[in-house]
Amino acid sequence: MKLIFAGTPEFAAAALRSLLAAGHEIALVLTQPDRPAGRGMKLKPSPVKAVALEHGLRVEQPLxxxxxxxxxxxxxIGAxxxxxxxxxxxxxxAVLDIPPRGCLNIHASLLPRxxxxxxxxxxxxxxxxETGITIMQMDVGLDTGAMLSVHPVAIAKDDTAASLHDKLAACGAEAIVSTLAGVDGLQAQAQPEEGVTYAHKLTKAEAEVDWSLPATDIARAxxxxxPAPGAFTRLEGEPLKLWFAHAIAGQAAPGVVLRADAEGVVVGSGDGLVVLSQLQAAGGKRLSARDFAAGRAALVGTRLG
Incomplete structure (x- = not known):
């Protein structure tokens, strides 16, 4: 098909690569304007723009x-x-109505959840x-359009947002190609009225750990x-980023470091223990729990937060 593609991050770039590999004609790529990035804060193109330029595609970045x-x-364009x-x-x-076959969205959940x-x-x-990819016929609502295809993806116990993103990006790239291949025979299904939930935008404030919560909730958070916005707590008043964790049975006062050993930095919570396996002090590098604790003899007994 002759397509317009609109996307910005790596999740979308994976789909663009897949559509190109499948032989679709990408007549136009829409993406967000270049943003400052890195220490020099130089303008950097989006991952989608990088792929588009690599393939000689027309790129527009309207505000x-x-x-x-x-x-x-x-x-x-006539797509x-x-x-x-x-x-x-x-x-x-007015834009949704321009393409004769409409606009399809690659959404990273099993709608309407x-x-x-x-x-x-x-x-x-x-x-x-479980989560997954829904290929949806777009309408004016917020992710409310009829569904053309649904592709479940299991969430592993140790999945981070980064690892799950990569699974879903790969799934979405395959799903849009297979959906377009059979689009003439697909019947769009309205989303169920029950089970609607909203994935509100993340904030930095919510990423600060509340040690009074159960350990399973903290580890999930x-x-x-x-990788973003990055869970954090405070150690002696300074921010401390927390990258990996899991929950185990046991009890200690919320936020208090019970022990620091080969297993990790073990911290009390409202119910159970949180085992921190990778940490990053302000201005420092990511360290394993063993390396982090090695230079902090007084860590055990300290209260985080």
Missing amino acids: SLKTEEAQTMLRD ELMVVAAYGLLLPK WRGAAPIQRAILAGDK IRAYN
Whole structure:
């Protein structure tokens, strides 16, 4: 098909590569404007733009799709269909109506669960055993469109947001190609009215660990906020990032370091113990629990938070 592709992060770049490999004509790529990144804060193209330029595709980075100029550009392309994946801009109805076959979204959850901005992290936080990819016919609502195909993905006990993202990106890349291949024979199904949840955008504030919560909740949160915004606590008033953790049975006062050994830095919670296996002090590097504890003889008995 002749397609317009709209996306920005690596999750979307994986889908773009897959569509190109499948032989689709990508007539236009829409992505977010270049953003400052790195120590020098130089403008850096999005992962989608990088893939598009590598393949000699036309790239546009409008600030809005609500202008007549942007909509005229899209109409002039003459694409059959638009594929959208984590683009970052709302598509007004006038844009949704431009492609004859409409606009399909690659969404990283099993809709209607986890509509919204952060479905991967919210699924881990909630303790879901399964998530997946939904290929959805877009409408003006927030992830409310009819579903063309659903592709479940198991959530492993040790999945972080980063590892689950990679699984879902690969699944989404395959799912959009297989869906387009059979799109003429697919019947879009309305989303169920029951089971709707919203994956609200993550905030830095919520990533600070509350040691009064159960250990299982804390361990899930540390995995869900890895890599961003990054779970953290405080050690002697200084921020301490927490990258990996799991929960075990036992009890100690919430936030108090019970022991630091080959197993990890073991901390009390509201119910159970949290074993921290990778930590990062302010201004330092990520360290294993053993290396982190080696230079901190007084760590045991310290209260975090």
